[in-house]
Amino acid sequence: MLTLYSFPTPNGRKASILLEELGLPYTVHRVDLAAGENKRPDFLAVSPITKIPALAEELPGGRVRRLFGSGAILLHFAERTGRLLPEDEDERAEAMSWFMLGISDLGPTAIDMQRFAARSPDRIPHAIDLYKGELMRCYAALEERLGAAEHLAGASYSIADIACFPFIAAAAVAGGGLLERFPNLKRWHDTVAARPAVQRGMSVPDLAASG
Numbered sequence: 001m002l003t004l005y006s007f008p009t010p011n012g013r014k015a016s017i018l019l020e021e022l023g024l025p026y027t028v029h030r031v032d033l034a035a036g037e038n039k040r041p042d043f044l045a046v047s048p049i050t051k052i053p054a055l056a057e058e059l060p061g062g063r064v065r066r067l068f069g070s071g072a073i074l075l076h077f078a079e080r081t082g083r084l085l086p087e088d089e090d091e092r093a094e095a096m097s098w099f100m101l102g103i104s105d106l107g108p109t110a111i112d113m114q115r116f117a118a119r120s121p122d123r124i125p126h127a128i129d130l131y132k133g134e135l136m137r138c139y140a141a142l143e144e145r146l147g148a149a150e151h152l153a154g155a156s157y158s159i160a161d162i163a164c165f166p167f168i169a170a171a172a173v174a175g176g177g178l179l180e181r182f183p184n185l186k187r188w189h190d191t192v193a194a195r196p197a198v199q200r201g202m203s204v205p206d207l208a209a210s211g
């Protein structure tokens with residue numbers, strides 16, 4: 001049995017989209033970040049960095065395997081199921097590259113941008129400009145790629161798309177006309193957003209999830 005520790009944020013949603021796409025049964029444990037539940041010792045045992053998403057898998061014999069971080073969760077299950085990662089070596093190389101862009105560039109940059117633009121007690125124009133510029137580099141790279149390929153890996157939908165989608169979806173509803181400025185990104189966003197598994201994964205955890 002899989003238990004997903006999550007909260008309604010883009011990183012959390014990457015994990016729930018993946019589990020929905022793969023059709024793996026799981027229960028959701030809602031970790032209320034606003035209430036500091038991520039600092040509790042029981043959560044620390046699953047996620048030593050005190051961040052969601054994290055996953056606990058109960059194995060035969062009662063042993064529990066943990067995974068923390070959206071990147072580890074996506075890669076682990078793609079490898080284990082042999083799905084959502086193309087077999088063709090060229091497409092797999094593209095998938096890995098865009099997957100890593102989502103995990104190590106787009107996500108952290110969007111979070112830091114939010115920290116400095118909306119949550120910092122002091123307005124630091126240099127930090128805001130820096131993260132805005134870095135985000136634009138991500139958007140421009142995605143726009144160019146999606147002008148040449150249907151999905152980030154190429155023809156097939158993969159964990160690269162899942163690694164990027166929730167942050168693009170969040171930016172799309174934040175105002176600023178992201179999708180109007182980047183038509184290829186819009187085409188891809190709309191296609192991914194229409195997938196039933198993505199729609200289910202984006203609504204996890206709902207308010208009814210255990211906490």
Ligand SMILES: N[C@@H](CCC(=O)N[C@@H](CS)C(=O)NCC(=O)O)C(=O)O
Pocket residue numbers: 009010011012033038050051052053068069070071103107111
């Ligand atoms: N590298 C991690 C980052 C996860 C992350 O930043 N999670 C945020 C929510 S989106 C979090 O738990 N923040 C709590 C905190 O910083 O205290 C991943 O890719 O999943």
